[in-house]
Amino acid sequence: xARMKFLCDAERCIECNACVTACKNENExxxxxxxxxxxxxxxxxxxxxxxxxxxxxxxxxPCKAVCxxxxxxxxxxxxxxxxxxxxxxxxxxxxxxxxxxxxxxxAGNFGTRGKMDxxxxxxxxxxxxxxxxxxxxxxxxxxAEGKLPLCAEMCSTKALLAGDxxxxxxxxxxxxxxxxxxxxxxxxxxxxxxxxxxERDQLRERKQGQ
Amino acid sequence: xxxxxxxxxxxxxxxxxxxxxxAGLGVGALGAVAVGAVAVTGPAEAAPADSTTTTGYRETDxxxxxxxxxxx
Numbered sequence: 001x002a003r004m005k006f007l008c009d010a011e012r013c014i015e016c017n018a019c020v021t022a023c024k025n026e027n028e029x030x031x032x033x034x035x036x037x038x039x040x041x042x043x044x045x046x047x048x049x050x051x052x053x054x055x056x057x058x059x060x061x062p063c064k065a066v067c068x069x070x071x072x073x074x075x076x077x078x079x080x081x082x083x084x085x086x087x088x089x090x091x092x093x094x095x096x097x098x099x100x101x102x103x104x105x106x107a108g109n110f111g112t113r114g115k116m117d118x119x120x121x122x123x124x125x126x127x128x129x130x131x132x133x134x135x136x137x138x139x140x141x142x143x144a145e146g147k148l149p150l151c152a153e154m155c156s157t158k159a160l161l162a163g164d165x166x167x168x169x170x171x172x173x174x175x176x177x178x179x180x181x182x183x184x185x186x187x188x189x190x191x192x193x194x195x196x197x198x199e200r201d202q203l204r205e206r207k208q209g210q
Numbered sequence: 211x212x213x214x215x216x217x218x219x220x221x222x223x224x225x226x227x228x229x230x231x232x233a234g235l236g237v238g239a240l241g242a243v244a245v246g247a248v249a250v251t252g253p254a255e256a257a258p259a260d261s262t263t264t265t266g267y268r269e270t271d272x273x274x275x276x277x278x279x280x281x282x
Contacts, residue, residue, distance in 0.1 A: 002267055077266050129265045146270035158280040163273065171280050 002164040003078040004121050005192065006152070007172055008051045011182045012159035013038070015050040019151035019160055023054070026122070026150045027139025030105040035119040036151050052151070052160045055080060055101035055119035056191035063093035063102055075123070083126050084115040084137050091116075098190050121162070122149040
């Protein structure tokens with residue numbers, strides 16, 4: 001079973017924000033929410049890099065762990081989604097997420113609370129695939145159309161990779177071997193590995209096998 | 211003596227002004243062929259036949275192309 005993952009190659013990101021714009025446009029994301037952002041690390045210092053950040057669809061998602069109404073679920077392919085009909089807007093997931101992915105729409109100066117919004121890996125939500133209701137609540141379902149998230153497809157330098165973890169890591173590995181440095185896939189340790197460096201997916205599969 | 215106006219080649223199969231008419235017919239025919247070809251082959255990004263059973267991620271031609279383009 002393919003596991004969906006994002007990978008941002010910090011050596012390639014040129015901070016063009018095309019991924020941010022593409023996501024916003026494709027999913028008609030409401031005002032005040034950016035499902036994807038480009039972040040500068042070590043700003044103004046040697047080694048400054050930019051990375052594109054959104055929900056990383058963690059193997060053991062903290063947002064899912066803290067949700068009091070259990071509105072988060074993970075698909076067989078590892079995509080973390082949520083049900084907006086169940087969400088009560090408590091904001092716990094926002095504080096739990098290490099990437100700041102879940103956000104609330106902000107229509108006024110003081111903010112308006114409502115249903116949390118987050119990246120869906122362009123795979124919609126619990127509604128019927130490619131239905132009008134799904135699009136209004138969660139955005140486009142490109143996975144059901146046989147495509148990948150538009151942010152990654154649009155990336156001009158292919159710094160942002162999305163798709164099957166095996167394919168994505170193979171592509172990144174080839175790049176690291178070719179350039180001879182830069183094996184730190186930003187965010188992967190936080191999202192997909194334990195503190196010991198073990199892959200969470202492998203641990204889960206092992207547990208399921210027992 | 212060198213007057214070569216209307217009498218020069220009076221029965222030519224393709225007169226000068228007929229060129230546009232013939233060219234127009236040709237473009238129309240090409241368009242019809244192109245529309246027919248699209249109708250037969252369908253869009254390039256069409257999902258494989260199993261798209262009705264699988265709704266999540268699957269490796270379509272589109273996805274394979276994205277992976278291929280990322281390898282540079």
